[in-house]
Amino acid sequence: MYSDKVMEHFMNPRNVGEIENADGVGQVGNAKCGDIMKMYLKIEDGVITDCKFKTFGCGSAIATSSIATEMIIGKSVEDAVGLTNRAVVEALDGLPAQKVHCSVLAEQAVKAAIYDYAQKNDLVIKGLENYQPVDDDHDHHHDHEDEDDE
Numbered sequence: 001m002y003s004d005k006v007m008e009h010f011m012n013p014r015n016v017g018e019i020e021n022a023d024g025v026g027q028v029g030n031a032k033c034g035d036i037m038k039m040y041l042k043i044e045d046g047v048i049t050d051c052k053f054k055t056f057g058c059g060s061a062i063a064t065s066s067i068a069t070e071m072i073i074g075k076s077v078e079d080a081v082g083l084t085n086r087a088v089v090e091a092l093d094g095l096p097a098q099k100v101h102c103s104v105l106a107e108q109a110v111k112a113a114i115y116d117y118a119q120k121n122d123l124v125i126k127g128l129e130n131y132q133p134v135d136d137d138h139d140h141h142h143d144h145e146d147e148d149d150e
């Protein structure tokens with residue numbers, strides 16, 4: 001069911017951990033399964049020189065985040081913004097259909113981390129102009145029925 005590559009990245013994920021004083025940090029979550037992915041970027045002169053991740057999630061999420069870090073290290077932030085979940089799935093030689101959403105998390109985590117970098121440095125990055133941070137659905141208060149009069 002899983003390709004050798006998925007299994008390999010799941011068993012030996014690359015670039016696990018965090019980067020102190022990262023230039024960009026992004027966290028995204030999937031509201032349905034509750035899995036969370038956090039990505040840290042080191043960026044020098046617009047190029048991603050290091051990337052680490054922590055994924056509290058399923059095996060496919062771990063494998064996709066692992067390969068995504070390998071795919072973006074050495075890339076410019078503009079190129080990394082263009083990383084699609086489809087490219088991640090292809091690089092893993094495929095994922096079962098019901099696991100494709102896990103790869104979306106990797107794409108979103110990379111974008112979220114680059115967005116954070118852009119915000120901190122007052123940059124507009126090509127491909128992220130219309131980016132809306134993904135709401136990862138923790139700690140929401142849905143109860144504003146009362147007392148919200150202006």
Ligand code: FES
Nearest residue numbers: 033035058061102
């Ligand atoms: Fe949640 Fe894979 S099942 S990310």
